[in-house]
Amino acid sequence: MSLHPTSEGTVARVVLITLSLAFLGFFVLLPLLAVFSEALAQGAGPFLDALHTPDAFAAIRLTLIIAAIAVPLNMVFGVAASWAITKFQFPGKALLITLIDLPFSVSPVVSGLIFVLLFGANGLFGAWLAEHDLKIIFAVPGIVLATVFITFPFVARELIPLMLEQGKDDEEAAISLGASGWQTFWHVTLPNIRWGLLYGVLLCNARAMGEFGAVSVVSGHIRGETNTMPLHVEILYNEYDFVGAFAVASLLALLALVTLVAKTVLEWRFGLHAGARH
């Protein structure tokens, strides 16, 4: 028996820490290193050349456009949903939260399929869209829709626990002092939730830029037109252009690393609140 009856002995600690670090190193760190190593396998020249192509540029541009549309939409939705859910009492609230979370439990491929069934050539609105010369599937609107669906819960999910914890005393005080609803929102609520909002937006953005399965189903993989960065990675990889595939992949990995650093910094700033969130 150890001298500290509510903790483990030094040997046990070292073994457990080593085991978990080895597991993380093997399963998480090694794949990350592989991305950069493979991208630079033939030196910096081929790496930069692989990025300096019209197709890569088009893919980066499209990914930025998709995120620029999908993220603000979900941000507005997340704030509205959190306001309704945390500031008011009404029956059916738990069901509403479950429904908002629903996209998280749907396979990415199915998330793409549903929009094909709605707007594809043989879909519910397919004939009508064709008649009016509108294209959603195998075009940018379809990619936006699938991305909005996939990232739907991110902002709301971060804001709801935060705003529940903050309560509504500040807002009620502002209203009783004569502030209008919008004034209360802009000057009281928004400053209170800004870091949590940024946190949700960061995670939402990372997923929006990196989504593969759902986008793959609706995109049609038209080079230079409907190819996002993750889809471009797949195309290059399937053409055995490994340096090219890993070069584009390394940009996405960098985005993931930046997201993680920003997320960790925000968690430090939250400090006191982090425990109550889940």
Add this chain to the structure above:
Amino acid sequence: MSGPIKASARWRQPSVLPGFGLSFGFTLAWLTLIVLIPLATVFLKAAGMGWSEFIAVGFSPRALAAYRLSFGTAAVAGLVNAVFGLLVAWVLVRYAFPGKQVVSALVDLPFALPTAVAGIALTALYAPEGWIGQYLEPLGIKVAFTWVGITIALVFIGLPFVVRSVEPVLADLGREVEEAAATLGATRWQTFTRVIFPAIAPALLTGFALAFARGVGEYGSVIFISGNMPGRTEIAPLLIVTQLEQYAYAGATAIATVMMLASFAVLLLINLIQAASRRRMGV
């Protein structure tokens, strides 16, 4: 309380705060348009197929093999993550060591790294001529293009679910019960198995279920390492894509319906676990 009480006040409790109509209306409308109607389409289309056709395409031998593979590998990966995720959570909560903050951030990498990037990276590691694969190949161990490779991809994807489910519960666990157990003469291992583990078991099960559900539907990180042989290494999500590419919408819809029902069942299970554990804790 002053202020006009609208008709909606009968349904919800009155409040001095404004904006319920706008925020709730917008939430419901956007939810219906983006999530509910599209999801309902799948069930509507599946319902329109009729039983015999649904069974024929949704439970064809090829589809059954895909379910077996997807559910089987997701279960194995979930178990691996339950063991090692608990270990990682334990180490992060209980021990201090240099670089802990970096390790903690690293746990979330699978959430942040695009799945396609993870997929090609894992393939580069485990392919027969890859970093790790080249040492396994002479031993006769094949990882890439077998179910083992798929499982490794799902372990990567699922790890944060277990760690992040267990971590807060472990952190909130009062040390008093452990002290009591030790005072009563329990060894550290007895304290863990009899006192700590039962308290964190619901969180661990939730983490396992989340990782499992994610693993069943996972696509991007798997398709590069899986080899995609119909009936052998073809996961269910890939079969949906294949059916779509062949314009077999009925097949894609039926398989998607089966998978959605399965993941909703898991979701329900998670809610039941959490409700049961709340009841047991007397909250």
